[in-house]
Amino acid sequence: MEKRFAHLSVMAEVAPPMVVTNPDGTYVDATFGRGGHSRRILSLLSPEGRLIAFDRDPQAIESAKEIDDKRFSIIHAPFSHMREELSLKNVDRVAGVFMDIGVSSPQIDDASRGFSFRMDGPLDMRMDTSCGQTAAEWLASASETEIARVIHTLGEERFAKKIARAIVQSRVTDPLVSTQQLAKLVAQVVPANKKDPTQNPATRTFQAIRIHINSELDELSQALEAAMDLVEDGGRIAVITFHSLEDRIVKRFFDEKAHPERRFDSRLPLRASELPAPELTDIRRILPTEEECAANPRARSAILRVATRVRTGRPA
Ligand SMILES: C[S@@+](CC[C@H](N)C(=O)[O-])C[C@H]1O[C@@H](n2cnc3c(N)ncnc32)[C@H](O)[C@@H]1O
Incomplete structure (x- = not known):
């Protein structure tokens, strides 16, 4: 029987409304954890909306059983496999993808998981x-x-x-x-x-x-590529990271997709129509409020980055 460890979701009020642009859409929460963000996303969806969550941690999957909502389902898999897992459910387009990267408080606080240097436990550290x-x-x-x-x-x-x-x-x-x-x-x-x-x-x-x-940085890069394939025109990709190595990956990825023309030398005699079209737009960077950081120290290092998918048909 799993001991109960709580997780206080970071930017739980701000992030979900940034992801949900169409209440009837199908959304992905790539990092269920204890479901704080998932529950908030569900509260923003209509009866037609759908939320498919992922987590690689069996304890997170177990805790998802508490959500009794026919619009919700969860998949035990690394989020880098998002595309393949969704395709098994005949889903190849979604209205938005949300990720809250890193470890959860229940993982850190449970000595038997081996993530914490504060408590003695087996040196495990696997999320799955x-x-x-x-x-x-x-x-x-x-x-x-x-x-x-x-x-x-x-x-x-x-x-x-x-x-x-x-x-x-x-x-x-x-x-x-x-x-x-x-x-x-x-x-x-x-x-x-x-x-x-x-x-x-x-x-x-x-x-x-x-x-x-946990191959965390590769997982993140692959999940961002998968999200690009999955998210429909006008849908959003939103990612919360907790340290600079992760944030750098998200920032660079969003910048490159929003400004593919920067790959080309501006002195080349190319017309705008000959340059690749942006695949992301409306990039935003949002930090938690001081009040949230005071109430939840985990929030202090959090950065939320949000981008809107554009599908113009012109090659990127
Ligand atoms: C910060 S917690 C998410 C908390 C969640 N948003 C909430 O409100 O409870 C991160 C979760 O993502 C999961 N996770 C991290 N990397 C993953 C990956 N590559 N694939 C699937 N799940 C992953 C972890 O197991 C953990 O449960």
Whole structure:
């Protein structure tokens, strides 16, 4: 029996109305979590509207059973498979796609999931506990160079090489199996953050390993491409991210699709009609209010980006 862990949805009032442009449409919530955004989206739909949610976490899928609404359904799959999964339901166009990227509070707060350096638990970190390699398995087999690369690129950690060396040396006699073992090991080689002494030295390492284990950045890039294929003309793609690596992917993706002409040298003698047409327009960046950040510290790093799909028929 799953213990109950709550999740306070970020920008729950602002984001869903940005996605729902047609109450009769079919929408995707790619990250169900505990369904805060899904419930809000459903409240904006007519009896004809439909919401198809995704989550890769079996506990999220379990909690979705609480939603008793014939307009709602949920799929246990990574959101990068959105197109294929929807096509199995004969859906090849939707009115909008919403994503609230990253981990949920129930995942972080449950020590047995291994996401948190604050509590002791098995070093797992998989969002989908039904498949894939755990963090402990990866740390036991990856090379020192690979561990250093992941911690450096996905954690933006200056001491990545030192941490990787400590992990590889320690695992010879002492396999890393628990979150506290890893947190203590990192604390031995990473000095306290001078700018923010309250930050746990293992913060960046845990973030990096989690992103790697769940292929989070690739998932996001693939889901954005899938959303482009799926969303109808005038429909929206809305994404909430929680750190700069993710936000950069969304920002660049939206910019490139909104300004495909920037790929061409402006000195080339090309008429406007010869340039590729924008596929996205009306790009917006929305931050949570100060009140929300005070009430929900998770909101502090959130950025919501919204774009409207345009389908002109001209090649992009
Ligand atoms: C921030 S929470 C979403 C919270 C949700 N919006 C709510 O209101 O309760 C992110 C959720 O997305 C799921 N998730 C993250 N990456 C995923 C992926 N690639 N495919 C499917 N689900 C994913 C996680 O398992 C987690 O439940």
